[in-house]
Structures are given as C-alpha cells and as structure tokens.
Amino acid sequence: MDILHKERHLLENAASQLISEALRQGADSAEVCGSYGQRSKISLEKQDFHLASTDDGYQLGIRVLKGQQQGFASCNTLEAKELKEIAARAVEIAGFSPENPHFSIQSVSSGKTDHSLEMWDESLSRISLQTQKDWALWMSQEFLKDKRIRLNEGALEVGRGLYSVSNSKGTHQLESETNCNWTLMGMAAEEDNITSFDYFSQISRKSMGIGDKIVSSSRRFRDSLLRNLKTGPATSYKGLVLFSPRAVLDILIDSVVYHLNGRVVLEGSSRWKTNDLGTKVLSPLLFLEDSAWNSDRMSCGLFDREGTPTQDLALIKEGMLTAFLLDHYSAKGLHQSSNGHAVGGPSSAPTVGSHNLSLRGGTQALNTLMAQQTTPQGILWVNRYSGQTDPVTGDFSGVAKGSEWWVNGEFQHCVKETLVSGNVFEALGPCFLSLSQETQVVDSSGESPTALIDGISVTAN
Amino acid sequence: MKDLALRIENILATSPVWVEARFHRRKSQSVQVQSGLVKQAKSNITSGIGIRCLVDGAWGFSSTSDTSTQAIEKALRQAIDCAKSISQLKKASIKTLPTVGIAQGEFILDGYSELEQMPLEKKLQAVIGAEQNVRRLSKNIQTAVCAYNEQFENKIVITTDGARAISRLARNEIRVSAIAADHGEFAEGQHTVGRTGAWECLFAESNFLEMGEKAAKLAVDLLSAPKIPGGLSTLILSPAMVGLLSHEAIGHTVEADFVLSGSVAQGKIGTQVASPLITLCDSGIVKEQAHAGGDLLVDDEGIATQNTTIIKEGILNSYLHNRESAAAFGVAPTGNARAWLYQDEPLIRMRNTYILPGHQTLQEIIESTADGYLVDCPLGGQADSTGEFMFGAQKVMRIEKGKITKLFRGATISGQAFSVLNSVDAVSREFHLDLGAGYCGKGQPAKVDAGGPYIRCRAIIGGVQS
Numbered sequence: 001m002d003i004l005h006k007e008r009h010l011l012e013n014a015a016s017q018l019i020s021e022a023l024r025q026g027a028d029s030a031e032v033c034g035s036y037g038q039r040s041k042i043s044l045e046k047q048d049f050h051l052a053s054t055d056d057g058y059q060l061g062i063r064v065l066k067g068q069q070q071g072f073a074s075c076n077t078l079e080a081k082e083l084k085e086i087a088a089r090a091v092e093i094a095g096f097s098p099e100n101p102h103f104s105i106q107s108v109s110s111g112k113t114d115h116s117l118e119m120w121d122e123s124l125s126r127i128s129l130q131t132q133k134d135w136a137l138w139m140s141q142e143f144l145k146d147k148r149i150r151l152n153e154g155a156l157e158v159g160r161g162l163y164s165v166s167n168s169k170g171t172h173q174l175e176s177e178t179n180c181n182w183t184l185m186g187m188a189a190e191e192d193n194i195t196s197f198d199y200f201s202q203i204s205r206k207s208m209g210i211g212d213k214i215v216s217s218s219r220r221f222r223d224s225l226l227r228n229l230k231t232g233p234a235t236s237y238k239g240l241v242l243f244s245p246r247a248v249l250d251i252l253i254d255s256v257v258y259h260l261n262g263r264v265v266l267e268g269s270s271r272w273k274t275n276d277l278g279t280k281v282l283s284p285l286l287f288l289e290d291s292a293w294n295s296d297r298m299s300c301g302l303f304d305r306e307g308t309p310t311q312d313l314a315l316i317k318e319g320m321l322t323a324f325l326l327d328h329y330s331a332k333g334l335h336q337s338s339n340g341h342a343v344g345g346p347s348s349a350p351t352v353g354s355h356n357l358s359l360r361g362g363t364q365a366l367n368t369l370m371a372q373q374t375t376p377q378g379i380l381w382v383n384r385y386s387g388q389t390d391p392v393t394g395d396f397s398g399v400a401k402g403s404e405w406w407v408n409g410e411f412q413h414c415v416k417e418t419l420v421s422g423n424v425f426e427a428l429g430p431c432f433l434s435l436s437q438e439t440q441v442v443d444s445s446g447e448s449p450t451a452l453i454d455g456i457s458v459t460a461n
Numbered sequence: 462m463k464d465l466a467l468r469i470e471n472i473l474a475t476s477p478v479w480v481e482a483r484f485h486r487r488k489s490q491s492v493q494v495q496s497g498l499v500k501q502a503k504s505n506i507t508s509g510i511g512i513r514c515l516v517d518g519a520w521g522f523s524s525t526s527d528t529s530t531q532a533i534e535k536a537l538r539q540a541i542d543c544a545k546s547i548s549q550l551k552k553a554s555i556k557t558l559p560t561v562g563i564a565q566g567e568f569i570l571d572g573y574s575e576l577e578q579m580p581l582e583k584k585l586q587a588v589i590g591a592e593q594n595v596r597r598l599s600k601n602i603q604t605a606v607c608a609y610n611e612q613f614e615n616k617i618v619i620t621t622d623g624a625r626a627i628s629r630l631a632r633n634e635i636r637v638s639a640i641a642a643d644h645g646e647f648a649e650g651q652h653t654v655g656r657t658g659a660w661e662c663l664f665a666e667s668n669f670l671e672m673g674e675k676a677a678k679l680a681v682d683l684l685s686a687p688k689i690p691g692g693l694s695t696l697i698l699s700p701a702m703v704g705l706l707s708h709e710a711i712g713h714t715v716e717a718d719f720v721l722s723g724s725v726a727q728g729k730i731g732t733q734v735a736s737p738l739i740t741l742c743d744s745g746i747v748k749e750q751a752h753a754g755g756d757l758l759v760d761d762e763g764i765a766t767q768n769t770t771i772i773k774e775g776i777l778n779s780y781l782h783n784r785e786s787a788a789a790f791g792v793a794p795t796g797n798a799r800a801w802l803y804q805d806e807p808l809i810r811m812r813n814t815y816i817l818p819g820h821q822t823l824q825e826i827i828e829s830t831a832d833g834y835l836v837d838c839p840l841g842g843q844a845d846s847t848g849e850f851m852f853g854a855q856k857v858m859r860i861e862k863g864k865i866t867k868l869f870r871g872a873t874i875s876g877q878a879f880s881v882l883n884s885v886d887a888v889s890r891e892f893h894l895d896l897g898a899g900y901c902g903k904g905q906p907a908k909v910d911a912g913g914p915y916i917r918c919r920a921i922i923g924g925v926q927s
Contacts, residue, residue, distance in 0.1 A: 042547065046721045049550040052543035053522035055804045057509065072503035076526045086506070093502045096582040098589070100498045129546055137550060150723040152846070153904070187846060189723055197845035236691065238925070267496055269604050269640060347505050386843045387873050387923070388853030392640055392647045395688070397873035397923040399851040417849060419691065419875055419923030457925045459691035461876075 003125055004176060007036045008162055011058065012174070014078050015166050018062045021087035023168060027064035027094065029105040030087075030168045033305060033346040034060045037161035040129060042136040044154040044184075047144060049136070052129070061346035064090045068099040072349045102266070102333040107169035108308050117302055118295050119177040124207040125160045127180075132158050135180075135214055142218040143184055148229065149222055152197065154184040156214075165307035173303040180204050182214055188225040195228035196401045196416070198384065203444040205295050228402050232413030234460035235377045240433070241420060241456040242370065242381040242406070245440040245448035250385050251396050253357055253446065255424040256288065258391035260315055260323075261352045262330025262341070269392065271425070272321055274334055281321045282425075283432035285362060288316040290325070292340070292355035298445045303340070305350040310340035327352045358447040362435025369436050369452050371409030378407035380458050382420055394424035400458075417461040422453075431455035462627055465528065466617045469510075472533050473621050478541060479515040479558070481624070483761055484508075484528065484617040485803040491610040492585045494592040502585060509803040512536045516544035518554025524804040558784040561793040563624045564765040568758035570630040572658030577613060577631065579660055584609055587669060588635075595639050595673040599681050603642040607673070610634050610898070612908075616761070624763025632657050632754065632908055634898035637672045641680035648686075648870070650679030651838070651855065653897030655754035655910065662752040666893075679838065679856060682868055689857055689869040691924035695833030696874065697826055697887075697917050701895040702836050702854060704911030707741055707814045708901065709842045710850035710878030712911075715771050715779075716797070716809040717786030724846035725879065729777045735882035737775040738916075740817040744768040745796055747910075750894045753813045754910035759796070761807040766796035771814075772882075783809050801905035808903060816913035819888025823915045826887045828863040830917065835860055836874060841899070848878035857922070869924075876920035889915035 015032040022030035038056040042049065060083070061074035071093030073086040136156040143149060157180070164174040183201040187194055200221045204210050243251065259270040272281060292300050292310035303309055306328055314322050326334070327342035327350055343353035373379040380403060387398010400420050405412045422431075436450040469482045486508035493501040509526035510533055521544025523536040548554075588607045595605035611633040618626045634655035641648050652672040656662040667675070698706060714724040721727075726734070735741070745757045745766025757766050762784050770778050782790065783798035786809060798807035827835065840853030852874045859867040894912035901909045 040543075045718065048552045049519070049547050051520040051522055051806060052547040053524075053806065054539050054543060055524045057524075057526040057804070061505075070499075070502070072501070073505070074503070075506045076509065082506070086504070089504050093504060093581065096585065097499045097502045100500075102498075129543075133546060133550060152719070152722040187723070194723065194725065194847045196847060196849065267604060347507075349501055349503060386845075386851045388840050388871070390649060390871070392649050395870065397853070397871075399849065399873070399875050399923070401845070416847075417875060417877065417921060419851075419873055419921060421688075421691065421873070421923050421925060457691060457923075459921060459923050461693065461921055 004160065004162055010078055011036050011162055011164055014060055014083060015164060017083050018060060018087050019168050021084055022062060022064045022091055025088050025091040026066060027091050028066055030062060030064045031105045032060060032062050032166055034058065034164045035161060035346050037159055039157055039159035040132060041155055041157040042132055044140055044151060047151050059346040061348065062087055062090045063349050064094050065103055065105055066094040068101055068103055069094045069097045070100065070103045071097060074347045102329045104328050104332050105167050105169060106328050108171050117293055117300060119175060119205055119300065121178045121206040124178040124180060127158055127207060132156060135211060138211060139182055139214045139218045142215045143222050146222060146226060148188045148190050149186060149225060150189050151186045156182045165303065165305065167307065171307040173307045175301055178205055180210055184218060184221055186225065188229050190229050193229055193231065195225055198225060198402050201443045203298055228414045230413045231416055232405060234380065234405055234415040234418045234458065236458055236460045237375050238455065238457045239375060240372055240379055240452060240454050241458065242379060243451045243453060244381065244383045245450060246442045247382040247385050248359060248448040248451050249442055249446040251389055252424050252428055253359060255389050255391045255394055256428065257354050257357065260325050262324045262326040262334060263352045265324055266330050266333040276321050279321060280319045282316055282319045282428045284319040285432060285435055286316050286319050286428060287360040289314050289358050290354045290356065291358065294356060296444065297356040299355045305342035305344045306338065308338045308340045308342065310355065313339055325352050325354055356445055359449065361437045361439045361449040364434050364436060366436040366438045366450055367409060369434055369450055370406055372452055378405050378412060380418065381406055389424065396424060397421035419459040420456055422456040426455055427453045462615060462617060466619060466627060468530060469533065469617065469619050472530065472537065473619060476537065476621055479621050480537065481513045481620040481762065482510060483800065483803060484510045486615045488613040489611065490581050491608065492588050493606065493608040494588050495606045496604055497593065507802060510536065511803045512540045513806060514540045514544050515555060516541055517548035519544050519548035519551045521547065522806050555785055556788040559787050559794060560622055562764045562796060564626040564759045564763050566626065568626055568628040570657055570756055570758060572662060573613065573629050573631040575659040576611060576633060591637060591669040591673050594670050595637060595677050598674060598677040599641065601641040601643050601681050601684060602639050602677055604640040606638045608636045618761060618763035620763050626759045626763045628759050630657055633660065633663060635663055635672065636898050637676045639677040639680040641684050643684050646684050648680050648683035650676040650683065652676040655896065655898045656752045657754060657756035658752040683870055686868045686870045689872045689922055689924035691922055693919060694922050695830060695917065696920055697830065697833060697835045697915055699837035699915060700893040700912045701839050702852060703816055703913035703916055704894065704896045705839045705842045705852045707816055707913060708811055708909060708911040709844040710848060711741060712743060712811045712814045713844055714846060714848050714878065715781055717780040717782045717790065718809050719846055720780050721786065721789065722846065725848040726777065732777055733775050734777045734879045735772050735775045736885040738819060738885055738888045739772055739775055739882050740770065741772040742768055742770050742817065743781055743811050743814045745812050747813045747815065747894060749892055753894045754896060754908060755812040757812050760798045761800045762798040764794045764796045764798065766812060769795045781809055781811065783807060799907050801907060805905045808905065810901065810903065810907040811909050813894060814911040815894060816916065818890050818892040818914040821887055821889055823889045823891050826889055826915060826917055827860055827865065830860045831862060833860045834858060834922065835865060840871065844878065850878055851875045873923035874920050875923060881918050881920050884919040885916050887917035891915060
C-alpha cells in the first residue's frame with residue numbers, strides 16, 4: 001500500500017476540502033465519494049496485438065443537502081479552483097431542487113466489520129509491463145491455437161486504485177484494490193459458416209496462479225466457439241427449455257433484482273411490498289443471495305457507496321421473500337435500515353444495486369437435467385440471450401445466441417435465428433421445474449446453476 | 462482553447478514519431494423526476510488529454526487529466542514506450558496513415574451557447590411539469606418518469622501530420638416513461654428524443670406535454686393488448702425501427718474493423734446485398750434532417766466527416782473507416798473515428814445512419830399489405846458480425862386486408878440483416894431520424910442517430926407458441 005501513499009493523501013485532502021467548501025457555501029451536510037486509479041492495458045484486435053495504453057486519474061463527486069433538497073456535482077481533477085466550483089455547483093443545484101423527504105446523509109459506524117477482504121495484492125500492484133505482455137501473449141496464443149477462431153477484440157488490463165467515501169457526519173471509509181481483468185470477444189468460422197459472436201471476461205485480484213487461469217479460461221472459450229460451428233435446425237414449440245447459468249442470470253434474475261430494489265419498492269413499482277416479506281413469492285426451489293465479500297468477484301468491498309458496511313444477504317429463501325436491497329434513501333422511506341446496497345461511483349449520486357448474486361444449486365446432476373424433453377424432436381438449451389426483458393411485467397423475448405439442440409440427453413447441434421419468449425415470474429413460479437447441482441460463475445460476477453423451465457415459447461426460422 | 466492548442470502543437474513539434482493529441486472537456490448535466498420527486502439533479506465535468514502515437518507500426522496510448530505541459534510531455538513519453546513494447550508482439554505493422562480529409566480550423570455546431578445559457582433550474586422546472594402531466598392523464602398511470610440530459614463537448618485534435626481541429630457541440634435528450642397498471646397487469650410506454658443543438662431542437666416534432674401523452678396512451682393501450690403469435694411475418698418497420706435495422710444490423714457489419722475480423726460484409730463490396738430500393742448512408746450531417754442526434758463535423762482523428770453511401774441501390778458500396786482501416790483497404794478515411802472520453806482511443810463508430818426515402822406513402826403501403834404487422838417504438842437492439850439481429854419493439858399492430866386492426870404487446874424482431882433488406886418491396890416517402898435517446902455500445906458508448914422511411918420486409922417475430 002506504500003505505493004499509493006501520496007495519492008491516498010491527495011484524495012483524502014481533496015475530499016476534506018470539498019466538504020468544508022460545501023458547508024461554507026451553505027450546505028447542511030455533504031458526502032464525497034472519491035477514487036484514484038492507475039491502469040495499463042494490452043489490447044488485441046483482428047488476430048493480432050493492437051495497442052498498449054496507460055491511464056491514471058482521480059474522480060471526485062460531492063452530494064450535498066440543504067434541508068431536504070439535494071444537489072450533486074463531480075469533476076476529475078484535484079485543482080483547488082475546480083473543487084471549489086463543483087462544491088458551489090452542488091449547493092446551487094440543491095438550492096433550486098424541490099424537497100424530497102427521503103434524502104439523507106448519515107453517520108455510519110466506523111465501518112470496521114469482523115470480515116476481512118483481500119483486495120490488495122502487493123505482487124500484482126508491482127507487476128511489470130513485460131509480465132503483462134507475457135500474460136496477454138499466453139491468452140492470445142491459447143485462444144488462437146485453432147485456425148477457425150476469429151478474434152474480434154480482447155484486452156488484458158492491470159489496475160490498482162483507491163476508493164473512498166466520507167461525509168460531514170463523521171463517516172470516513174477508504175479501500176484499496178488491485179485487479180487483473182482479461183476479456184475476449186470473437187467467433188469461429190469455417191468456410192461460409194460463421195458462429196454467433198460471443199465474449200467472456202474474468203478477474204483476479206492476485207498474481208499467484210494468474211497465468212493458469214488466463215490459459216484455461218481462454219481454452220474453454222475457444223472450445224465453446226468451435227462447438228457452435230456444428231449447426232442444424234430447430235423446431236418451434238412451447239414447453240421445456242434449459243437455461244444456462246448465464247441465461248438464468250441475464251433473463252430471469254435481473255428482473256427479480258429490479259423488484260427487490262428498495263427504491264423500486266418505495267416508488268410502488270415493485271410487484272412486492274414490505275408486507276410480502278416472509279411470504280412465498282417464487283418457486284420453493286429458489287435460494288438467492290447477494291454478497292460483496294468475495295474478492296474473486298467483480299463487485300466487492302467492505303462498505304458501499306454511502307460508506308455503510310456491506311453484508312451477506314439472503315434475498316429469497318426457498319421461494320420466500322426475506323429481504324430487499326436497501327440504501328439510506330429507500331431505507332428511510334420504508335422505515336428500515338440500510339443493508340449496504342448503495343452502489344455507484346464518484347460521478348453519480350448513490351443508487352441501489354446488488355453486488356454479486358448467487359442462485360444456489362439444486363439436487364439434479366446436470367447430465368440428468370439435459371436429458372429432459374417434452375417433444376420427440378428435442379429441447380432447446382439457451383446459452384446466451386440477446387433480447388428484451390421488461391422488468392415491470394416480466395415478459396421477455398429475444399434471440400437464443402450460441403444455443404444448442406439436445407435430444408435424449410445428447411448434444412445434436414447449435415441453432416441460429418431461434419427466439420425464446422415467456423414471462424419471468426411464471427418461469428420462476430409455477431413453470432419452474434429443476435436446478436442442476438453444478439453451478440457456474442459467469443464473468444466473475446453472478447453464480448447460477450442450469451435451470452429447467454416449462455411453458456417457454458421457442459420460435460425457429 | 463486556442464492557447465492550449467498552441468501549447469500542444471509546441472510539444473508535438475519535438476516528437477520523433479507520429480503523434481495524435483486529443484484534448485476533450487465534457488460538461489454534462491442531468492435531471493430525473495419520478496412520481497413528483499426529483500430523484501437526481503447533477504452536473505459533471507470531465508477533462509483531460511489522450512496521446513496516441515505510432516512507432517514501428519504499432520499503437521501506444523496514454524492519457525491524463527492534468528493538462529500542464531509537464532503532464533502532457535510525460536503522457537507522450539509513456540505513449541511512445543507503450544507503442545515500442547507492443548511493436549515487438551505485433552504480427553502486421555500498421556501502414557502509413559492516409560492524410561486525405563485532414564481537418565484544420567474551428568468546427569462549431571449551432572445551439573451550444575443557447576443551451577449553455579439556459580439555466581438548469583428552468584430545464585428542471587420543465588421536466589417537473591412534464592412528469593406531473595403524465596400522471597394526470599389516466600387513473601391507470603401508476604408511475605411516471607421524466608429525465609433530461611445534456612452534454613457540452615469541447616475538443617482539440619492535433620496530429621503531427623497536419624490535423625488541427627477545434628470543435629464544439631452540444632447534445633441533449635429527453636426520456637418520458639409511463640407505467641400503467643390495472644388489476645395486476647402492468648404495461649410501460651416510452652417516448653424519447655435526442656438532438657444536437659439548443660433546447661428548442663428537442664421539440665421540433667412534439668412538445669413536452671405531447672411526448673408525455675404519447676407515452677401514457679401507449680402504456681394504457683398496452684394494458685389490454687394480447688401477446689403476439691411468433692413466426693416469420695410481413696412487417697412494415699417504422700422510421701425508428703428502420704434506424705435500428707440500419708445501425709445495428711447493417712452498420713456494425715460494415716465497420717471496417719469488424720470487416721477485417723470477418724464480418725458477414727467481408728468481400729462483398731460491389732455485390733448485391735439488398736433490394737434495389739435500398740440506399741443506406743452514414744453521415745456526419747444529414748441534409749434531410751437538421752440537428753440529428755449523431756451530428757459531427759470532424760472526427761476524433763481530425764478527419765472531416767462526410768456522407769458515406771454504404772449501400773447504393775442494393776449494391777454494397779463502402780465500409781466505414783478510420784485512418785488505420787482506410788490504409789489497410791487503400792481508400793480514404795470516412796471520418797468515423799470516435800472516442801467517448803479523453804481516456805478512450807478512437808474506434809470506428811457510426812454517426813447518423815439511415816435509409817433514403819422512396820416514393821410510396823405509408824398509407825399506400827398499408828393498403829397493399831394483405832397480412833402483416835406495423836412495428837414501432839423500438840426498445841433497443843443488438844446484432845453480431847453474422848448480421849443476425851434482434852430488436853425489441855413496444856408497439857406492434859396487426860394489418861389485415863390493408864387495414865390496421867389490432868394492437869399487440871411488445872415483441873422481438875429477428876433475422877439476418879442482408880436477407881431482410883433483400884426482402885424489402887416497399888419504401889415510403891415519409892422520412893425521419895428517430896433513434897431518440899439512444900447510445901451505441903462498442904466497448905465505449907457513442908451518441909448516434911438513425912432512421913429512414915417506413916419499409917416493408919419479411920422477418921421473424923418472437924412471440925408465443927400455442
């Protein structure tokens with residue numbers, strides 16, 4: 001951490017200056033979110049190395065309250081003149097904004113939880129550009145081992161940075177992190193047969209073992225693209241459909257999270273209200289949790305955007321609604337306490353969101369699940385989804401990308417121009433049949449098993 | 462700005478390699494009102510400089526928010542180091558960049574000063590009034606949201622091979638959304654508009670109250686609308702849907718970086734890819750529509766934008782290029798290099814993408830459709846390099862024997878872009894750029910616009926199966 005000592009000092013000073021200036025300009029209270037980051041990136045494009053780049057910079061955002069009026073402004077420099085201007089701008093905006101009784105800036109406990117999180121790796125923080133180039137080379141060589149692979153773009157980025165939240169009520173939180181993030185986007189092609197475009201990304205906060213992770217993830221991605229080259233027909237039907245972990249998270253869980261958002265509940269737009277807590281709202285097979293305490297995942301930290309300590313939170317237990325995602329705004333309106341789910345960066349006022357969602361695995365082995373079907377023609381396994389989901393109604397409709405056709409538990413071929421549609425709450429309610437034991441972490445973020453769901457419409461060309 | 466430009470020029474004058482320096486200052490302001498409460502009112506300033514250089518056929522890039530001479534010189538040294546390091550790994554060297562179209566001077570679009578001088582407070586009051594009006598329109602409107610966003614862009618692009626462009630423009634956008642509820646059923650209606658210019662540009666077609674009325678009426682009407690049956694169908698796409706088709710399904714496949722990666726448009730220049738009724742353009746300025754959302758006079762490589770005809774009467778005519786891809790193809794750059802912020806390297810991006818109008822009226826096209834759907838109110842869309850696309854639409858109306866008979870709930874439209882364009886058999890004379898508050902995502906966001914006439918084609922609707 002000595003590496004960022006100077007930057008930490010500058011960030012804390014700037015936050016302190018902003019709060020003082022806002023109070024001097026007439027704010028009743030003020031909160032500053034700040035960040036500093038350094039990153040170096042090796043980019044790939046069109047089967048080749050494309051660019052090496054570096055960037056470093058600060059970002060500071062100030063939220064002020066005058067009574068129940070809120071204003072927000074942000075900038076990306078530490079210049080005293082600009083800091084003074086954005087503090088004044090935030091106070092000015094609060095001055096002409098109507099009152100909103102739910103706004104608050106609150107003192108939070110010291111933020112020291114009994115949990116520790118390894119987000120800083122000294123070795124990764126000192127990694128050289130040469131080592132980074134080696135990692136990028138391994139990724140590229142492994143992915144391009146097969147001549148049928150087309151690399152559209154990819155990148156390997158190493159970063160280190162600081163994130164802080166402080167306010168005029170005595171809250172002061174600061175965290176540092178290192179990370180290495182690698183992504184690949186591409187497709188496979190054989191003569192005129194081109195697969196759908198696909199992508200993956202993964203993160204590691206430690207340098208130990210990173211080479212193996214890069215090579216194995218690149219290999220898995222390459223193999224999944226090559227498998228998509230075997231294409232064949234699909235049949236239109238309504239019935240059982242298998243959802244991959246990515247499809248479960250993207251199509252189904254995203255909509256559930258919309259309705260678990262405390263601000264949406266407060267606005268009356270959620271299908272659930274606070275008196276639904278403790279009641280069955282989804283299939284009893286579902287157990288959904290959220291955690292910010294896994295350093296192998298994208299979004300992790302010991303405190304949230306308002307400085308509130310984060311916590312592991314069970315949202316749905318055996319289909320029963322057990323908690324909403326709350327920040328101070330929604331908690332105040334719903335007469336509850338924040339559970340550390342204010343999210344966002346320094347360039348926006350806090351809002352509500354999840355950290356890393358996990359849907360627990362079920363009881364059936366994946367290969368048993370894949371053998372289910374209702375029509376003799378087979379069953380669709382939805383890999384990736386390119387489509388629309390209306391979180392309000394739960395209706396979804398979109399193209400099943402890189403998806404597969406299975407007959408009697410055997411992979412037949414991949415399908416193109418095949419659409420799926422249904423309703424999230426029917427799918428996770430009466431139509432929900434089973435979950436695989438095996439789960440998968442998708443893009444170092446959410447985790448889910450494969451799901452078998454009835455009542456889904458499949459439209460094939 | 463001119464002082465900074467001179468300072469940058471002096472620093473670049475000492476460089477032993479090709480360098481491009483891009484200063485970018487963005488001031489953005491936004492407000493959002495929901496259910497009578499101001500959810501957000503904010504102001505952001507982001508500024509800095511990105512330095513890109515070409516050494517031994519490889520790119521290096523470095524950026525900093527500090528615009529002091531010392532910081533710019535440091536960024537230049539870092540960019541050169543980056544380029545040197547990557548050049549050892551690069552298989553194919555980048556050729557000498559073409560200088561055709563290099564811009565020099567000031568490039569200023571109308572409306573910047575007027576929009577900047579109008580106080581945010583006045584804009585907030587208009588948004589509060591519009592949101593309040595939406596909730597008054599029907600007892601079924603449960604929630605209304607109205608949001609306004611504006612961006613003031615100031616840029617300097619200087620290259621060691623002669624570009625010296627100082628540009629300024631302002632973009633703004635409005636989103637109005639209404640959620641209707643009745644006996645446990647919910648439906649949402651939206652109206653969005655995005656323009657380049659002053660506040661008044663947003664209201665050229667509809668005033669704020671009319672936008673709210675459109676969103677509220679759609680939400681209430683959709684409450685009782687049934688779900689649509691799925692299958693291959695005859696569709697009349699509205700200008701907004703045509704915009705999505707032009708941008709997502711065709712435009713991305715002809716971006717030269719995608720072409721070089723093996724998109725479906727590779728090797729098809731000079732071949733027929735669409736019905737002869739189709740002429741498709743991507744342009745920095747659209748003569749048929751003032752203040753389009755993607756207007757741009759000069760790109761982020763310092764190349765003057767132009768009107769690029771991608772498809773001419775069904776024949777693929779041109780890809781979209783930056784300076785690197787233009788060198789690879791041996792053609793002139795088309796002014797399509799765009800970067801979101803100073804920290805981002807310029808990528809090939811679209812600006813305003815549209816199909817040119819035809820000769821029939823919409824009414825004539827509807828009357829000559831025996832069985833099909835009129836599709837409108839896009840919800841976004843995606844496509845991949847194969848040209849396979851997906852668009853969401855909020856409003857789908859059945860056409861039977863030449864008449865609109867029934868409204869259905871939103872649906873997804875899919876197909877293979879060039880196959881769909883080949884199936885076009887009618888193009889209207891009505892023309893509109895109407896992508897609304899849409900952004901394109903390709904690693905970085907980019908403000909774009911798109912549109913065209915009404916067109917009749919064949920594509921798949923993703924609906925329910927019995």
